[in-house]
Amino acid sequence: MDEHTGDRGAVMGPGPDPGELIVGRDAVRARLFRAADSVPADRVLMLVGDAGAGKSTLLEHAVRRAEAGGARVLRAEGSESESSLAFSGLHQLLRPVLAEVDGLPGRQRDALRDAFGTGPATSGPDPMLVGVAVLSLLSGLGDHRPVLVVLDDAQWFDRASLDALSFAARRLEGEPVRMLIGARDGDRLPGFDRHVPTLALGPLDNAAAHRLLDLQPKSPTGHTRSRILDQAGGNPLALVELTRAASAQQTAAGLPSAGPLPLTAHLERIFAARLSGLPASTTRALLLLAAMDSADSAIAGSAGLPRAEDPAWLPAGQAGLVRRTGRHVRFRHPLVRSAVYHAASPDAQRAAHLALAEMLRDEPDRRAWHLAAACPHPDAAVSAELERTAGRARRRGGHAAAAQALQRAAELAPRREDSARLLVEAAAAAVFTGDLARVEELVAAARMRTDDAALLASAAVQAGRLAVLTVRHTVVFSRLADAAAKSAVSQPAAALDLLADAAVVRFYCGEDTQRHRIQDILRRLPENTSHPGLRTWVRAVSDPFADRARLVSSLPRLAAGAEDRPERLTAVGIMAWLLDETAQAVRAFDEAFDRWELQGALPEGLGGAVAWAYVERGRWEQARQACARTIAVGRAAGLDHAVACAATVDATLSAFQGDASSARTRAEEALALIDPLESRSVAVYAHRALGAAAAAEGAYESAYGQLRLVFTADGAPVHYHASYPALADLTAAAVRCGRHEEAALIVERSASALADNASPRLRALISRARGLLAGPEEAEAHFRAALADPVLEYWPFERAQTLLDLAEWLRRRRRIAEARGPLTEALEIFRRLSARPWIERARAESRAAGLDVTDAGPDALAELSPQQQQIVRLAARGLTNREIGEKLFLSPRTVGSHLYRSFPKLGITARSQLRDLIEGPLATAAHRG
Template identity: 50%
Template sequence: MGTSWGGTLVGRSSEAARVRGFVSSPGDGGQVLVVTGEPGIGKSALIDSEVDGLRDTGVRVLRAEGSESERALAFAGLHQLLRPVLAQAESLPDRQRDALLGAFGIAAGSAESDQLILRIAVLTLLSHTARRHPVLIVVDDAQWLDQDSLDVLAFVSRRLDGEQIRLLGAVRSGAPLPAFARSHPVLELGPLEASAAGRLLDAQPGPPVGPLRARVLDEAAGNPLALIEFAKLESGPGLWPVEPLPLTDRLEQGFTSRLDGLPGATKRALLLAATGTGTVEGIAPEVWRPAEQAELIRLRGGDVRFRHPLIRSAVYHAAPPAERHEAHRRWAAALRDVPGRRAWHLAAAGTGPDEAVAREMECAAEQTGKRSGFAAAALAFQRAAELSPDEPDRVRRFTRAAAMAALTGQATWAEDLTAQVEALTDDPVQLALIRLHKGQALALTPRRNAAYTLLLRVAETLAPHHPAQALEALAAAALVCYYSGDAGRRDEIRRVYSLIAASPGRRQEHELACLWIRAATDPSADRAGLLAVLRRLAAFEPAGPGLLAAAATIAWLLDETTVAVHLFERMSGPALTPAPLPDGLRCVEGWVCLEHGRWSTARAVAAASTRAAALSDPPFTAAAPRALDACVLALQGDPAAARASAREALDLAAAQENRFVAVRARWAMGTAAAAEGDHDAAFDQFRLMFTTDGDEVHYHVSRYGLADLAAAAARTGRQDAARAVVDRLADRLTNSSSRHRALLFRARALLADADEAEQCFRAALDEPYAEDRPFAHAHTQLDYGEWLRRRLRSGQARPLLAAALETFGRLGAEPWTSRALAELRAAGIRQSPGVSDSLPALTPQQQEIVRLAARGLTNREIGERLQLSPRTVGSHLYRSFPKLGVTARSQLRDLVDGRMPQVAELTQVEAGAGREGRDGPYEHTG
């Protein structure tokens, strides 16, 4: 079974390119390639995808597939391989023809008489065939080919030089490599990565949803066969974490047939291994040996691992229920010090409602939720509800399960839990409480409009009874309003808010919800009051991750980036580790890091959010991380990749009416165009962040493209068009944050005449936001320095350009680093000898790897951040060291921290002309 669906290979682009290059480029890279991997990993699908199209190109494909049933038949595989060309055997010399046909029993004689003649006959026949057309020999499941055929292929494989013959084999991992594969390249197929596994699962008819989807992805462990088979399951009771997913009848029979001959003690030991997730204690090695010989398990010391995810399922479901229950009881007894896992085993060992077990399960759910394990907590609350004998407890626990499920992005799951409660009660308040969580889940799906209506109704229903939950519902409605960018909904939210906010109590979560609603609907209104509340909440030391995440998000909305960074650091700990946010809000940390100049962390957040989106139902949250990644790529100088990610984000945003993502993607595309010097294209993209009338497409984030629009306009002669937008927004930005005022001043400077421009540049640099948004500050310094130099005021321009150069170099903003260097040279400055200017010569990915290595991260840690293998990371560093002029990893920190020239390290090579006022812009170089 492979990784393809509907004729399309999923998630194997690099491996497919390797096979494609092998089969289509005779003479390059050797004549033999072997693909290995565990059963069901996709070896056959990969080979088929690249080989099937060769028949129309004139390549003669000869194929053999190993079979266990024919393994003892001499030359069975060779006969299968050569059967299409056996008619040409008549042209062979007599002895060769007789040896070949005798081996197959077609003619008198025996292959045993002269093995060398037989091998030469096969090579000659293939060589004659290859004179007319290139020949590709494909041997699938080579571990089951008969030994005689393998010996002949080994002989042939050593004599292919100069022949238009290639040999492509597939061998199961763990099996000895056949002789024809030895000393030749091997392509190892590993599990599908998370996003590819999600795509393959979604391509199946009726793919699983809710918690079952996450279970399938987890248990299949990236194995395509397991994904496809588990996808056939239907949601229902009994599919819990300690109970392996069942198989289809066909597969179960195929796997369990290998259990029939095992001793009873071995079967019981296998059931224990299939039931638990840890080391099985107290079982002698000889008990496991028959299972290992049957290729069901691998033993590594005392550790037992099933050779395939489906074997574990087959072993578990082949056992009678009573034996499964006993196995769970044994695990529960062994796990007294691990209450979470113990509770699951107790639940699986029971046969009906049990309040004692339900309480243990609820405690486990609470502890898991505190660690931000939202999906596991939701599942545990759901199981506790099903074990509850009394209806009120069932309603309460189902409601808590829905609250956790809403944080996972699994909207269908939250809807199913809501339906459970709706079948148990008609109490309007209880129904409103469960529907609150349904609305929260739907708020992060394309059904946002339905979510908004539901949440508003829930808020009104709960206002007299549960003001805290009413505010929670309204806060979720405000989230919908913010992502959609629909300014018209803000009045509705304010109306309902006025009904609730009068008496919310003084608990923190009430204040936090109020603060979020006000900030999300209008970040500019009463900004001082909002900041005072935010600082009080952020100073609360025992704050949990939920409070910190919300406070950090509000700080970001209010343009308090340094505060947001500090709050995220309190959540996440080590640098480059994404904070444990709910999936729908995960990218907020990335946007904060983007603005604060922590671009590696921003990309890591985007990657983590993309992986989480692959698990959501539907994968609605996939749009934001693509837009975030596009923005970082554009700033780092990879415009092609930035545009590709931005287009993906735009496609998703259009389908979801997500103006927030659409505007961010437009900014990325405009920045990518500006990095390439295509300022007309940049203007067109930035202009799309605003309406035809010059208003904001999104009432908040559109503003961040204002100065970039003006910069593109100034370079393309479209100042009047940009000026109309700037004038329309001027009043809103003047009384807003320091960031907004700086953007407005920079935009006006770029569009104004000489006297007003200088005043506006100085005002923009005087706004206290340099530390919060270093790239934006350096961009203004660069614009002002260019403006000064073009007016022959190079002496005043140099400090600004040098400061901008240092910031761009530190951030890795390659296009702007090059632009600042060019301006400095034009201003009469060259870099001093001994200062390295080699880092910008690396590719953006190499620069990022070097920066992470300079921070002390290992190759494995860097690979985890950037989704690369440690070997690939090491290869990039190996190629980068000569370009950087370093010989040791320990030298990277000094190079990265001190490589860019400071003002004192710049040498003046020609005096600037024009007036050089002593009161120039030197105070703006910080």
């Protein structure tokens, strides 16, 4: 919701001095005050406007309001020069409460320390774990009193800090924590771009501008007043400062004679004019402060700046350039800093940076940037310093900061080959920010500096790694395939890497012409190119049913070779899932995650396979955890496609567990994030989820309509892998709404297309579909065939559906005694999975078969939301609220709130009763196999 205030008033003065008066902006101020008062309204609120619109003043008033009400205020100001230092903004914000970090759970505490450079940082902090730590810390502070987080000039916060803070901001529901953000209008703020209520401070209208001028100590009149109104353009800061300039000279001669000039140029000229006549000590102090512009006052003090009480600052304060806040001195506005800095000569600027670099020998990252700012020409030593800074940033998870440092290192590298190498490394770091345009810009810069085929191929691989996670599948596939074809002879290993990414895009897109292109390039690559698993990956991902038996036979060997490489073991798991070797896939994922907590700032290519494998294996709690992580990571990086992939899995689980409304919301969100022609896999998964949601409500016509979209008009699969598992569900809906013939054509066409390459799972689904379509005499054989292979126990939900179909058929044939066994087994599986619609259907059928089906404890779980079920199951295993929150990316308070609301529905009063409720006789099969 955007609020463009109609009662545009003004803000007195450019700096938030305690006695400063706000004129107008009543609606904005009231809404900020509601947040400061912790009124249940906006948990996160963004205030945007041009420089000088009054954002800082309004935020300062909100801070004083909150403090007067007893709230704990944490605040940080963005700094342009510190935007390249990973986690500097977060460190500034949390410095007053760093002692509280010791009370966090071990992994969260270590992640936060690693982020701040005070931990071992062996492999870099998990960005999501840093976000959980921030959320837990804010939640814990809220146990004592309300907390207000204020971020000013947020457009200059470093990316790592923004990622952690936006992660926490999206999870503040139910917390006594509010967040106010001030940012320049038009500047992108990663993580806060969507769904954040925004107040926009536009220019003042003519009446409000006159009111502001009337309130100035020396209100301008006549022609001077008209000039000021004209050139200020409704900007409150410009109105005040132009008035002060005119008043100081008792004439308008100091104002620009022709105009209007750009506003920033106006103000810089006005502020710069105040520098004339200042003592040399004051000018030097101002330039040092401008060159550092550090919100980190402790470091600024130790760097040799005069203390706040030093007489050197007095003339600057009298000139309206700085303000004293407690023990510190700060510029009254970023434009003052800009004016001071740019008014100095290049030699003076370099001297200031060199002086700061000398003072900051204990701060190697800041020192490196000051040395770089003092470099007018390439310098190998400074370039190396920045490269080391990038390495430290990467180890702390600051990928954006690393990319920025490497890019600057490349600019300062004297040798073109070193410059190109550094740009490729910068692109590799930028991949983890999710900013594809930035990656492509760095890759393009590298291409301009080198003809090295290996380096250029590496650059293409880096761009491709991120490109596969975007929604631009058709364009991305062409680029990857063209680059792979170009490198096939000179750089076959790089070509295979590119082809591996192209195969992922082929999976997402589902376009059949892409399969032919991949096969053509693969034939041109030597058999011994790179590690053997990569070639198998390309074939399995791009066409899993073409030579399934051979691909399946290679999995054990690849798994054995990946034992010490969790990322390769994960790839083996993905291939196993694609080949419907779900049990092997889950084992691979379990083994990989035991050694490797999915570190990294991006979801892996085909990362949704992990969640789908857990769904199919009946481990729905872990599937939801995988979805939560992918959604969190994808949103932080701005990767809509990754979010959409995970949302469809989550939607499917919600439908299976009877939460049709949530299922529809999630599926529709996924469809809104992608183009269905570009992302056929996501579109198919979304329609499968919508079909399952309709079936859960008994709306079989609607269910069939959604599932019919999974196949083309002539019955071919829309997607070569994602469509086939819907065959049985489509048939089940079809027979309930009179679409037998159409469903039969689709089933038989799919069976013919798969032929001998169909997996045992797909053969079982086809047999179930044929059983549903068959006449009274033929159905049993099909159902029995669908249940015959013992391996089918690895898909418990699908097996339970078939058992229920068989039992219904048997009961209708009056073979009631035979129906009871399948019914009992099906009901047990549905209960364990909390598949509420299926529990109800199986219980109704069981009663019709004369079985005594009383309400069992685990059935009470069906009354809970899917998220509450996850929390209850984890709590039953003995996990604390903090540990549960860490797994599900929630705050401990949110976890506790869910448990509090769940207990009455479960008929219990204490946490100690959960274990007996959940781990009763029906839960013994929960992790069988």
